[in-house]
Amino acid sequence: QLSSNFYDETCPNASSIIQGVLVQAFQSDPRIGASLIRLHFHDCFVQGCDASILLDSTDTIVSEKGAGGNSNSARGFNVVDQMKAALETACPGIVSCADILTIAAEQSVALSGGPSWTNLLGRRDSTTANITLANENLPAPTLTLEELKQKFINVGLNGDTDLVSLSGGHTFGRSQCQFFIQRLYNFNGTNQPDPTLDTTFLQALQALCPQGGNGSVLTNLDVSTPDTFDNNYFTNLQEKKGLLQTDQELFSTAGADTVDIVNLYGSNQTAFFERFVVSMIRMGNLSVLTGSEGEIRLNCSRVNGISSLSSDDDLVSSF
Numbered sequence: 001q002l003s004s005n006f007y008d009e010t011c012p013n014a015s016s017i018i019q020g021v022l023v024q025a026f027q028s029d030p031r032i033g034a035s036l037i038r039l040h041f042h043d044c045f046v047q048g049c050d051a052s053i054l055l056d057s058t059d060t061i062v063s064e065k066g067a068g069g070n071s072n073s074a075r076g077f078n079v080v081d082q083m084k085a086a087l088e089t090a091c092p093g094i095v096s097c098a099d100i101l102t103i104a105a106e107q108s109v110a111l112s113g114g115p116s117w118t119n120l121l122g123r124r125d126s127t128t129a130n131i132t133l134a135n136e137n138l139p140a141p142t143l144t145l146e147e148l149k150q151k152f153i154n155v156g157l158n159g160d161t162d163l164v165s166l167s168g169g170h171t172f173g174r175s176q177c178q179f180f181i182q183r184l185y186n187f188n189g190t191n192q193p194d195p196t197l198d199t200t201f202l203q204a205l206q207a208l209c210p211q212g213g214n215g216s217v218l219t220n221l222d223v224s225t226p227d228t229f230d231n232n233y234f235t236n237l238q239e240k241k242g243l244l245q246t247d248q249e250l251f252s253t254a255g256a257d258t259v260d261i262v263n264l265y266g267s268n269q270t271a272f273f274e275r276f277v278v279s280m281i282r283m284g285n286l287s288v289l290t291g292s293e294g295e296i297r298l299n300c301s302r303v304n305g306i307s308s309l310s311s312d313d314d315l316v317s318s319f
């Protein structure tokens, strides 16, 4: 059972400490907020919101950082480490890495112009990671709408309001060409681009992402307000300017129950913000560890104990 006042006695400044690091990071990297909310999402979808995504590989752990949706893609780990270091100085052993991801996600939205809300806290950190589950659960941008809905349902969210609201996270941040290039030249073996892509937008994307070019080139997920958390993601979809296939399908799939939700959010930012908060809290509650489950990691990339040494040989030779 999470609570809003979990650190009030043990680390009353936790939230402001995290915010201090975040504001600093924003100054050199306007993308960092987007990267941090994505870490929270990729954490919660794999074994719950337990900071499993932050663990590095060891003899016994295969890091989720190597999973399809994370490898050469997930970023912001260094900023999480800075937040953790600052918290360990102020209140050693108190604030979990899973809660850091939750708080950083909410603050990233708020600092980018989106809603702020009360975080529910008290998550504890896993002692395991699961790369197999990460490969299975993290949605790929080439899924059909039915497959996408199923990924959300599989973790305990729903495939309509939660899916559409949380997809609104693509109102900021960037994507590499490799994640949408399948739409630009030969969509589903048709030798034609994706017909649900605006022609002018298509031409710009083709210029940015030539066939056989560098798949790691970046562009904005939200073509109209790339760093602001607003409802333009949804008006883009109405104009056939969604970047990822999985974005545009929410609006362009004939008869889908997601279409009306996109239209609602596109015409009413307040409705989007209110439902986004609800869905973020629902996502943040997925399979959390509480009470005496798990641990409070001292370093977010390692479980506690001597596990930073990979074997007994290292232990001997380190003396």
Ligand code: HEM
Pocket: 031, 033, 034, 035, 036, 037, 038, 041, 072, 073, 074, 075, 139, 140, 141, 142, 148, 166, 167, 168, 169, 170, 172, 173, 174, 175, 176, 177, 179, 221, 244, 246
């Ligand atoms: C619905 C299924 C989703 C799919 C298929 C998907 C896919 C992707 C892909 C392919 C990227 C680009 C990664 C890269 O280029 O390295 C991305 C970025 C991003 N995603 Fe999603 N995503 C989904 C849902 C979400 C959700 C639920 C959130 C948060 C609530 C979210 C937040 C973000 C953000 C903020 C970025 C930009 C990150 C950055 O700039 O570092 N996504 N997503």
Ligand SMILES: [Ca+2]
Pocket: 042, 043, 044, 045, 046, 047, 048, 049, 050, 051, 052, 053
């Ligand atoms: Ca996790």
Ligand SMILES: [Ca+2]
Pocket: 171, 172, 222, 224, 225, 226, 227, 228, 229, 230, 231, 232, 233
């Ligand atoms: Ca935006």
